[in-house]
Amino acid sequence: MNTNTLPTDELKKYGIINEDLSFSKKLNADDIQKFLKGYTIVADNDKNRATFQLTDNNTQLKVIYLERDKNLPEILKNSKDRVEYTDIQKVSNKLSPEFSALEKKAFIFDKETSKVVEFDFIKNATELTAIIADKKDTEELNHYKNELLKLKSYLLEKIDQYPEIAKEITNDLSIVSREINSVNSIATSQKQISKADDSDIQLNVNDPDVYQDANQRRDDEQEHDEEVEKSRKFRR
Known part of the structure; x- marks a missing residue:
């Protein structure tokens, strides 16, 4: 698994990693390992939901915006x-x-x-x-x-x-x-x-x-x- 080619700019933009390239404290060690293996991170805010997933050997960040009816x-x-x-x-x-x-x-x-x-x-x-x-x-x-x-x-x-x-x-x-x-x-x-x-x-x-x-x-x-x-x- 290649972690050196992470899309750091995108990850910083969405608060998944910090400026020093450390992962957000909102993510525990298990969350981080799963994310690096292709699992999806879900962020909720009122009616809005966003999902984040690493693709193409961890070189791209796939972001999907969703909306809830409540x-x-x-x-x-x-x-x-x-x-x-x-x-x-x-x-x-x-x-x-x-x-x-x-x-x-x-x-x-x-x-x-x-x-x-x-x-x-x-x-x-x-x-x-x-x-x-x-x-x-x-x-x-x-x-x-x-x-x-x-x-x-x-x-x-x-x-x-x-x-x-x-x-x-x-x-x-x-x-x-x-x-x-x-x-x-x-x-x-x-x-x-x-x-x-x-x-x-x-x-x-x-x-x-x-x-x-x-x-x-x-x-x-x-x-x-x-x-x-x-x-x-x-x-x-």
Whole structure:
């Protein structure tokens, strides 16, 4: 790996390295090593997101600007009470109208670590569905399904517009469709469990109707027994 040909001017411009060529203190040793191996650095600010990646044997810096439909402080605040969904898309460039994939994210508060964790609908699909299902919340499950359907609709629209990358879009579409099927299966199972719970007979002696019905049945049985006894005496 060649680190002597790093695009230092670009890296300085974006605050990734300092004037003395040391890396920003915002990056730990693991972050730096991953970055030098081709991993992406992500920087968030309100609705804006920028990603930085070294390419061409670490001689070029690839920068992508993205925009979120909600600002980050709002997302982090709301995600402590509920699952917060957001869309991120590359900032349009009129001079380069190439395909810009929509990234749909879910922000979930992890009670064990007291941190908000970001999940991608494509990259973390299976894990995200499992987390939503584990909440056993029908409303939340339906909300998640609606977000999946929105993403599916978007991908179906783009697959016709960009036939040159239809394969990549189809792969994403398969993942989304699989998760929608999983959600439908989970919803069906939860309904069956709910019906089973509803079928349990609950007797409450404090319920006047139930109590009166029980008394009436007891009186009827007692009257029936007396009639049977009288019949026996008469036959004697």
